[in-house]
Amino acid sequence: MLRLPGASPRTPGHLISAADLSRDDAVLILDTAEEMARVADRPIKKLPTLRGRTVVNLFFEDSTRTRISFEAAAKRLSADVINFSAKGSSVSKGESLKDTALTLEAMGADAVVIRHPASGAPYRLATSGWIDGAVVNAGDGTHEHPTQALLDAFTLRRRLVGADQGTGRGLDGRRVTIVGDVLHSRVARSNILLLHTLGARVTVVAPPTLVPIGVERWPCEVSYDLDRVLPTSDAVMMLRVQRERMNAAFFPTEREYSRRYGLDGDRMSRMPGDSVVMHPGPMNRGMEITAEVADSDRCTAVEQVANGVSIRMAVLYLLLGGNEPAVTHSRP
Amino acid sequence: MVPVDTDTTDSSADSSGAARPVLEAPDIARVLTRIAHEIVERAKGADDVVLLGIPTRGVYLARRLADKLAEITGRSIPVGSLDITMYRDDLRLRPARALARTDIPADGVDGRLVVLVDDVLFSGRTIRAALDALGDIGRPRAVQLAVLVDRGHRELPIRADYVGKNIPTSLRETVKVQLAEEDGRDTVLLGLQRPVTSGEQ
Amino acid sequence: MSKILIRGARVLGGEPQDVLIDGGTVAATGAGLDAGDAAVVAAEGQVLLPGLVDLHTHLREPGREDSETVLTGTRAAALGGFTAVHAMANTFPVADTAGVVEQVWRLGREHGYCDVQPVGAVTVGLEGKHLAELGAMHDSAAQVRVFSDDGKCVDDAVIMRRALEYVKAFDGVIAQHAQEPRLTEGAQMNEGVVSAELGLGGWPAVAEESIIARDVLLAAHVGSRVHICHLSTAGSVELVRWAKSKGWNVTAEVTPHHLLLTDELVRSYDPVYKVNPPLRTEADVQALRAALADGTIDCVATDHAPHPHEDKDCEWAAAAMGMVGLETALSVVQETMVETGLLDWAGVADRMSFRPARIGRLTGHGRPVSVGEPANLTLVDPAYRGPVDPTGFASRSRNTPYQGRELPGRVTHTFLRGRATVVDGNLA
Numbered sequence: 001m002l003r004l005p006g007a008s009p010r011t012p013g014h015l016i017s018a019a020d021l022s023r024d025d026a027v028l029i030l031d032t033a034e035e036m037a038r039v040a041d042r043p044i045k046k047l048p049t050l051r052g053r054t055v056v057n058l059f060f061e062d063s064t065r066t067r068i069s070f071e072a073a074a075k076r077l078s079a080d081v082i083n084f085s086a087k088g089s090s091v092s093k094g095e096s097l098k099d100t101a102l103t104l105e106a107m108g109a110d111a112v113v114i115r116h117p118a119s120g121a122p123y124r125l126a127t128s129g130w131i132d133g134a135v136v137n138a139g140d141g142t143h144e145h146p147t148q149a150l151l152d153a154f155t156l157r158r159r160l161v162g163a164d165q166g167t168g169r170g171l172d173g174r175r176v177t178i179v180g181d182v183l184h185s186r187v188a189r190s191n192i193l194l195l196h197t198l199g200a201r202v203t204v205v206a207p208p209t210l211v212p213i214g215v216e217r218w219p220c221e222v223s224y225d226l227d228r229v230l231p232t233s234d235a236v237m238m239l240r241v242q243r244e245r246m247n248a249a250f251f252p253t254e255r256e257y258s259r260r261y262g263l264d265g266d267r268m269s270r271m272p273g274d275s276v277v278m279h280p281g282p283m284n285r286g287m288e289i290t291a292e293v294a295d296s297d298r299c300t301a302v303e304q305v306a307n308g309v310s311i312r313m314a315v316l317y318l319l320l321g322g323n324e325p326a327v328t329h330s331r332p
Numbered sequence: 333m334v335p336v337d338t339d340t341t342d343s344s345a346d347s348s349g350a351a352r353p354v355l356e357a358p359d360i361a362r363v364l365t366r367i368a369h370e371i372v373e374r375a376k377g378a379d380d381v382v383l384l385g386i387p388t389r390g391v392y393l394a395r396r397l398a399d400k401l402a403e404i405t406g407r408s409i410p411v412g413s414l415d416i417t418m419y420r421d422d423l424r425l426r427p428a429r430a431l432a433r434t435d436i437p438a439d440g441v442d443g444r445l446v447v448l449v450d451d452v453l454f455s456g457r458t459i460r461a462a463l464d465a466l467g468d469i470g471r472p473r474a475v476q477l478a479v480l481v482d483r484g485h486r487e488l489p490i491r492a493d494y495v496g497k498n499i500p501t502s503l504r505e506t507v508k509v510q511l512a513e514e515d516g517r518d519t520v521l522l523g524l525q526r527p528v529t530s531g532e533q
Numbered sequence: 534m535s536k537i538l539i540r541g542a543r544v545l546g547g548e549p550q551d552v553l554i555d556g557g558t559v560a561a562t563g564a565g566l567d568a569g570d571a572a573v574v575a576a577e578g579q580v581l582l583p584g585l586v587d588l589h590t591h592l593r594e595p596g597r598e599d600s601e602t603v604l605t606g607t608r609a610a611a612l613g614g615f616t617a618v619h620a621m622a623n624t625f626p627v628a629d630t631a632g633v634v635e636q637v638w639r640l641g642r643e644h645g646y647c648d649v650q651p652v653g654a655v656t657v658g659l660e661g662k663h664l665a666e667l668g669a670m671h672d673s674a675a676q677v678r679v680f681s682d683d684g685k686c687v688d689d690a691v692i693m694r695r696a697l698e699y700v701k702a703f704d705g706v707i708a709q710h711a712q713e714p715r716l717t718e719g720a721q722m723n724e725g726v727v728s729a730e731l732g733l734g735g736w737p738a739v740a741e742e743s744i745i746a747r748d749v750l751l752a753a754h755v756g757s758r759v760h761i762c763h764l765s766t767a768g769s770v771e772l773v774r775w776a777k778s779k780g781w782n783v784t785a786e787v788t789p790h791h792l793l794l795t796d797e798l799v800r801s802y803d804p805v806y807k808v809n810p811p812l813r814t815e816a817d818v819q820a821l822r823a824a825l826a827d828g829t830i831d832c833v834a835t836d837h838a839p840h841p842h843e844d845k846d847c848e849w850a851a852a853a854m855g856m857v858g859l860e861t862a863l864s865v866v867q868e869t870m871v872e873t874g875l876l877d878w879a880g881v882a883d884r885m886s887f888r889p890a891r892i893g894r895l896t897g898h899g900r901p902v903s904v905g906e907p908a909n910l911t912l913v914d915p916a917y918r919g920p921v922d923p924t925g926f927a928s929r930s931r932n933t934p935y936q937g938r939e940l941p942g943r944v945t946h947t948f949l950r951g952r953a954t955v956v957d958g959n960l961a
Contacts, residue, residue: 028430035415035431044468049418077418097848118850119721119732120802127801128846141850143732189732213737214729317418322428
């Protein structure tokens, strides 16, 4: 799959960045996930497709949610799953990424699902020559989290277009607003790129301190005013805001943040009737989202978790389900 | 070379120029009608039949058969599709393929007579995969197989219960089924696989 | 000492002439000199420069001999055409006492490939809190005149002011590594379009520029000399230009890599491009070239920063910052300044020898190629073009960003006080 637009080298056979995906690739993944989702409704939720393949979940950062989602996906496809939790001071240094990779290679990993606190670590793993297997980025630093963006797009397509009607289609013309700590958010980066690829119009809303320098080149609009954007949003994606950011002066207080950028029932009522509220989890109730919104029918947080398994099955299938990946790149 | 299942959109036949029709639209309509009658007869009224087409063309054939069965029996017959891609035994021989829709009728397959429908029966590997896929979906009373063309060369102990036409072929030949829903016309073409080594003219 | 006749070299890029070296000095220049008993170096088509002087080299000894030693570093320097290098103070122990600087200076003398002029730390342990014994280092055998906490910024304004004032007593200079520490916490690369996409912590230009602005004002206020290390942004150039226009005693250096490479390369996440200050944008590169051409930036300094392989063969965030540069500096300058028409060879001699020697107050280096001057000379074949092959480096480290890149120019001979340290591109 490709990397970022522009001068980026390609990384075929891996999923590193949402920007790697052409529209056709992205739609293929969503369509495949739609079929995978149907498997979840069957009495036997398992497919023999990846029998004999080994998928390693290599997590240098705690993320039980993402890890079990990938684990469930791989197991439903009958792959063997090895969980390698590499968090801890002794193995969090660079050298150990290489040594760990060499170990996994020796064990015959067909795919490595990697979560790493350093931006670019999955890209290094995919391009360093340390391993031959497919690399799937399960979140790297403040860079990207492409499977999260795919599951978000999948959730949006099901909600806004329809599970059956959506097949083969993108999100053309849908208006998606992403609110919160864009600066530190890999979820936001991947979502902006993928939603744009799928034809959606993206607006990010954040205090100016949490918008990166250089955002003007991103395929989205930027606003500092949530109330102005809400009435025209088909979907609002609330990002998790870490309370520690307050100590680094990104915003004065939690109270001020939630007053200006949090989503409460009153604000939600000003959104269009069929619009949805998304959250990648885990939610900070009372910070970026109130309990009233989180528990409402419009909030897709729980669906997103279920859809995560289908998307990850689709990605693993498309990368490992043949002698070469189905998605290998088409962007010129 | 590995024999190619002709249920894929294999284009090797059309370009050879040697492809000739062995079944035309009226023949196809006629054999489907006959198969429908055979199903009714063998299934004693076909009241528990569920038709499952194997994508892509098997699905259209299943729908046509369902229409004919409805005409004969006066009841609507449940029809669906069964994608076998993820059960194939040759996944690692080719790039990962896009999946087709699996659509099981609402009442399921448990205790039913499932008739699998495909366009061409060749090695039997597709049907083996279909049986595995079916096993993960439910437990039919029995499973039967209807195909438009049986071209021989089985590699597994599998046979069809209903055959539109037996066409003895050599492994160098290709059988290509075209259906109006997908290809704009109904026909079955017999062609020669283009030799790999002999150069272009 | 034996005599050497350099035949037909273009001195500073001028008309071909012969240069006779005898007894460590230039004995004669002119056309058709009689070789006599001198060894002849056929130098037709080559350019003869004064031995290059580097104001900014990390030799790593003592403490990190796994990445470089005075011996390997000075060999690399000689191969790069240098006859004098300033060894930065961030060793282990830090070069903040007369003992350490004398040791480094002496090692350079003993090995004999290139003079090593130690840089003394400004503050004890580079910690920015207490002034190191600047006077003692100056008074030592090493005669330190350049002081720097390089790698760390002297960010405390009062300490910086005192240091600037204090070195006036012995004509020293403070070489500032301009990096506002708070603005660069967690910084990984130039802050801009690329850092936003890659999700790497941004290193804003203003973190460099704000310190430069403060320090030129301080230098003016106390009437001292300040030298700005590795200038990397267009804004820094403007500040230095402004300070010079005021007549203040400000000098600045630029590294070869900042003249050639941009932050677009970081898209590869290959830590070979991780360096402090970070690679900037194309606009910055162009501003730096223009400033070096017009003299706003006084000199090229390599910031040769060797690191062992494992410190670069890892993910970006875990990697060490720095690039080796001694053996490629002249080629990069030829590529970026000479072949673009921005500098002629006399200009290269000025920016890579005369001016850095003057800033460091070196007396035996950066002298004209004329009779009676010390025979510190570099002969370069400007017609050569070839890919950079780090396996041939004399440096103990291989962290070059130019591996496989085709660059022009090749140092064929280097002479240190009349003795060849490099012959035909190989160590003598």
